[in-house]
Amino acid sequence: MQLFSFFSSSTAFRVRIALALKGADYEYQAVNLRAGEQHQQAFLDRNPSGNVPALVDGDFNLGQSLAILDYLDSRYPEPRLIPADTIQRARVLELVNVIACDIHPVNNLRVQLYLKNILGVTEAQKNAWYRHWVAQGLDVVERLLARQEDTPYCFGTHPTLADCCLAPQVWSAARAGCDIAAYPRIDRIYRHCMAQPAFIQAAPEQQADAPQGG
Structure with a gap:
């Protein structure tokens, strides 16, 4: 594979x-x-x-x-990353889709390049665009998490698809200078995830094509 x-x-x-x-x-x-x-x-x-x-x-x-x-x-x-239980599956996919459909598509590299190279926005405007959509999306995620019991991962004591999507989005947002501390539930879950072996192994800085020194 x-x-x-x-x-x-x-x-x-x-x-x-x-x-x-x-x-x-x-x-x-x-x-x-x-x-x-x-x-x-x-x-x-x-x-x-x-x-x-x-x-x-x-x-x-x-x-x-x-x-x-x-x-x-x-x-x-x-x-299993996508729960078998109907309600829990729906809750996980609800959170996943906020990240995958509402936050990421408007902020990915090709959108940023279009903003900069075609529309001619300044670097400051591009960064403001990014942070606006991240803040709007993470506000929703924080509210969704607040409906759940306070657990190590988004939905319980084991990682789900929600954690697989949340951790990378938070990593990218923090790298772009977004204030993750404004979202205490997200911040705690992110920190927990990124201390686990699978998340460490998958982290950008651990990949063969990552620039030396980060």
């Missing part, structure tokens, strides 16, 4: 966490998004969206992180 990834991609980070939690062996294939390698025809033939992550499992190619995560949960059932 191969994972086409970029060290700082939060969507690829999601998949790396799941692979680590499940103990699945894979070969890391770096795709340098900053150098535009995702636009090369060889990669587009594998993943038409031209994004990472992309997973290759034998003759099976799959793009889009949430589809990959669902595939991995079926392929490697333990530990």
